[in-house]
Amino acid sequence: MSVPFLDLNCANRDIRIEMLTAFERVLDSGSYIMGDEVRQFENEFAFYCDTKHCIGVGNGLDALHLILRAYGIGAGDEVIVPANTFIATWLAVSHAGAIPVPVEPDVKTFNLDPNLIEAAITKNTKAIIVVHLYGQVADMDPINFIARKYGLKVIEDAAQAHGALYKNKRVGSLGDVAAFSFYPGKNLGALGDGGAVVTSDEGLASRVRVLGNYGSRIKYENEIKGFNSRLDELQAALLRVKLKKLDSWNIERNKVAQYYLDNIQSQGLMLPYVPEWVKPVWHLFVVRSPKRAELKKRFDQLQIQAMIHYPIPPHLQGAYVDLNIAAGRFPISEKIHSQVLSLPLYPGITRDAIEQVVSACND
Numbered sequence: 001m002s003v004p005f006l007d008l009n010c011a012n013r014d015i016r017i018e019m020l021t022a023f024e025r026v027l028d029s030g031s032y033i034m035g036d037e038v039r040q041f042e043n044e045f046a047f048y049c050d051t052k053h054c055i056g057v058g059n060g061l062d063a064l065h066l067i068l069r070a071y072g073i074g075a076g077d078e079v080i081v082p083a084n085t086f087i088a089t090w091l092a093v094s095h096a097g098a099i100p101v102p103v104e105p106d107v108k109t110f111n112l113d114p115n116l117i118e119a120a121i122t123k124n125t126k127a128i129i130v131v132h133l134y135g136q137v138a139d140m141d142p143i144n145f146i147a148r149k150y151g152l153k154v155i156e157d158a159a160q161a162h163g164a165l166y167k168n169k170r171v172g173s174l175g176d177v178a179a180f181s182f183y184p185g186k187n188l189g190a191l192g193d194g195g196a197v198v199t200s201d202e203g204l205a206s207r208v209r210v211l212g213n214y215g216s217r218i219k220y221e222n223e224i225k226g227f228n229s230r231l232d233e234l235q236a237a238l239l240r241v242k243l244k245k246l247d248s249w250n251i252e253r254n255k256v257a258q259y260y261l262d263n264i265q266s267q268g269l270m271l272p273y274v275p276e277w278v279k280p281v282w283h284l285f286v287v288r289s290p291k292r293a294e295l296k297k298r299f300d301q302l303q304i305q306a307m308i309h310y311p312i313p314p315h316l317q318g319a320y321v322d323l324n325i326a327a328g329r330f331p332i333s334e335k336i337h338s339q340v341l342s343l344p345l346y347p348g349i350t351r352d353a354i355e356q357v358v359s360a361c362n363d
Contacts, residue, residue, distance in 0.1 A: 010348025049172030056231025060181025064092030
């Protein structure tokens with residue numbers, strides 16, 4: 001039996017009728033941009049994240065970019081970013097005109113190491129972007145303490161962590177502002193691109209909304225040079241259906257992850273570490289192996305689809321040759337990127353498939 005890495009149809013099948021109803025509601029409304037579905041989803045998602053405001057945008061990268069722009073962060077400014085992350089975190093900083101300053105992760109959690117942040121702060125530092133990688137939450141208390149000490153903004157890149165908890169507080173409410181992606185494969189995924197900014201800062205929320213709508217509050221009156229980045233009305237309607245299922249889907253993910261943690265016994269694999277103060281949502285279940293290529297090949301032979309998130313760290317990508325960061329400068333991140341492998345995990349995955357993955361790991 002082949003085991004896919006992700007099967008979106010499993011989750012969508014259970015809500016097919018509700019999704020079709022939402023589609024027809026939008027179709028019949030005749031309102032397809034910035035309509036009632038977007039407004040209602042924004043209210044519902046802000047409430048879910050325990051924040052006062054939500055602004056729907058085009059995608060997760062735009063969410064981060066618009067946040068930085070709304071804070072006035074740009075040329076000459078520096079933003080601390082994880083060295084170990086998907087490149088979109090860095091790209092948002094670059095698109096704002098600022099400079100990404102990478103900091104190594106905690107080797108156990110793969111998330112930004114609070115103990116290394118202060119050494120990277122300069123007079124030009126304006127913000128810290130914290131990525132809750134793979135659905136695990138970064139250690140926010142010490143990060144927020146450092147940010148307050150130096151007068152920095154804390155931006156959560158929560159693209160992989162919809163619904164995760166840190167000391168019983170919801171991701172999205174842990175810093176000054178948070179960016180979400182609704183890419184189809186996310187825990188809360190649309191049927192296309194989409195994203196959101198959530199915050200309790202009313203002024204920031206207003207600036208983000210204006211920036212994403214051509215710099216306009218009133219149609220044809222453009223107060224600043226803005227962008228076109230708005231959550232699609234249809235995607236908002238579909239996300240409203242899915243938001244009601246998010247917590248139950250995350251519970252399913254946790255059960256699968258716990259089964260992996262309890263039953264994978266291979267000495268050659270390093271399993272994920274979960275601090276006691278985190279309730280992750282397991283966007284990805286990532287193991288490490290110094291023999292990743294051989295392991296991946298074996299999985300392929302067994303028709304088990306495992307994925308690599310991510311093979312090349314941002315500082316070694318061609319996009320960032322201008323930073324002149326040599327290989328070896330961030331050894332923890334480089335080692336992680338050379339060893340990680342993501343196992344199949346999604347709502348609706350069968351017990352047979354889970355046991356097949358476990359057996360392959362233990363063999």
